[in-house]
Amino acid sequence: MARAVSETHGEILAAAARRFAVTGYRGTSLQDIAREVGCSKATVLYHFANKEALLAELMAPAIAVLRDLDDQLTGLTGAAAQEAAAVGFVDLAVRFRREIALLRGEFPELLCQPAFAHIQQISERLRDALAGHSDRPGARITALVLLAGISEACAEFVDVPDDELRSALLTLVRRALEPVDAPLPQPPTTEDKDS
């Protein structure tokens, strides 16, 4: 053994991603990951401070993109916010569907961990944007249904090609979102509506 550190590090990361996607974060033990890599549990903990650090490194790219999306959403209102949130989140969810899959319903508890402190607020802002910043219960419910449904669908349809899944989801979201009556900075230009 005694391979380059980066090599084993990456192998552990990949194995963890695979196991987490199948049995979830809590449902996967460090022993499981070590077995999949072919090393000891102590080796896993040599490369990563603890189990949470392993998850954090695994989620880092997705979180970075989520932060970018959050920045892009600031200032947008009404239909513009809805469209930006829809396109941005669908793209994010499709690209990082493996990362989303491994959170499968463990969001609430995982969010309590310091590494994911801001995600809850970001996801709430995202939901708010998708609702066109409307206070109507119908709009807020629709936004949550779509966000949760998209996440679940991306985790489920792992074998569907990226672009096919993305276009299907975007079509669905645009159809499901009721237009919000908000003052747009610019009037709704003739968007490409696929009949």
Next chain:
Amino acid sequence: MARAVSETHGEILAAAARRFAVTGYRGTSLQDIAREVGCSKATVLYHFANKEALLAELMAPAIAVLRDLDDQLTGLTGAAAQEAAAVGFVDLAVRFRREIALLRGEFPELLCQPAFAHIQQISERLRDALAGHSDRPGARITALVLLAGISEACAEFVDVPDDELRSALLTLVRRALEPVDAPLPQPPTTEDKDS
């Protein structure tokens, strides 16, 4: 102490429902439930054979309704199947949102338990019906997004009145479902293959 058995039985059931809804099935220990009731863990296991039996009894009413819905769906095709699935599932999800909440993403592992053997097949049939029994990926993706989203929304909006939540969800589903081209109002026992 030494109350009537049915009394303690019900208290444990109620406490378990409360704890499961907050921390999930796996995230709640028998000790937690016992602490909430104010009895010992052994008492919980005196009234219920094991943790799984506790969950099974908690879910029994919801599962019974789900089975009824499954029966009502058999034979329906196209838009009729979509409408029946939508109305039936929205109503079920709203009525049993506490039961749905406590499954939060633990569906996959929980379904492996014998008490929930048939639920997976039922939910697949439900998804199929909501897709109008279409094979198109777009229709199947839409159906899954809606089913998962509705479940999550019901688990989240616990404070919204039943009828308000139900009507909002139904409006959303009807808007989100693209009409399927199946003009048969009643099934003439032919295979329902579109195009």
Next chain:
DNA sequence: TCAGGGGCTGACCGATCGGTCAGGCATGCT
């Protein structure tokens, strides 16, 4: 009065969890 039984409990069990630690084993630098 007293035996019997239902409700309930503390103590305990084996398994598994995340995490620690001293040390083995190469390899490379001096």
Next chain:
DNA sequence: AGCATGCCTGACCGATCGGTCAGCCCCTGA
């Protein structure tokens, strides 16, 4: 040669899990 460093490991730790068991308490009915 001798030492240091980095990668890795088995053994072990305390905590917690679901579950078992002998036995206590109290009510009931003969």
